[in-house]
Amino acid sequence: MDHSIDYRPSFALLTVSLDEGESLRSEAGAMVSYSDGIDIETNAKGGLFGSLKRSVLGGESFFQNTFSARQAGEVSFAPPLPGDIVHHRLEDETLYVQSGSYIASDPALDLDTSFGGAKTFFGSEGLFLLKLTGTGDSFLSSYGAIHEVELGEGERYTVDTGHIVAFDETTSFSVERVGGLKSTLFSGEGLVCTFTGPGTVWMQSRSMESFLSWLIPKLPTNNSA
Helix, strand or coil: CEEEEECCCCECEEEEEECCCCEEEEECCCEEEECCCEEEEEECCCHHHHHHHHHHCCCCCCCEEEEEECCCEEEEECCCCCECEEEEEEEEEEEEEECCCEEEECCCCEEEEEECCHHHCCHHHCCEEEEEEEEEEEEEECCECEEEEEECCCCEEEEEHHHEEEEECCCEEEEEECCCHHHHHHHCCCEEEEEECCEEEEEECCCHHHHHHHHHHHCCCCCCC
8 A cells, every 4th residue: 555645734635556455444524536446435433332432522523434446546635624644654553643633544453532531621622532553554634734743751742732633652641721720811822731752742733723713703793783
């Protein structure tokens, strides 16, 4: 399974070449195009309950698409927001992916929802995670560019939750508010996640929450006569 990622980092397009008999699973709605000889199957991967968990807790679509090659061909994908796509190969390991950043993966990888616990649930910025486990290729998307940080043993690094794309299972984390209520209100900051290495953390250069906070006050309102 070969792939290429074009038009990075603002408008990334992922193209995956499949040999006869190969397949790829993707987030519903991520497909852009495919060549002749590619079959598409849409299903509730992991059964009804598993799909509901991913949809409600993980923020992903209820259904998943599986693209299978009857003959050699290609499929292209793109994220819903302007941004980048990164490839990560898992080797009998686990990767945690922020909801909305999953785009596609090898069907051999198990895709499940991992909820970080009550301490990570604060309003709309709750840290909902998808859990990819096994051996195979995965593709993650971002809003804006993707920045990768390698953490050494015991090294700590703090990231706003709205900028998290993914992180290794070997990396422990804790979620908290920035300062007290006063600093949260006046600084415009909310939740941050502090990671402790070893492991890799992937971040996105833009945050949907920050963009909406900027956009919504500028939208026209309907004033009744």
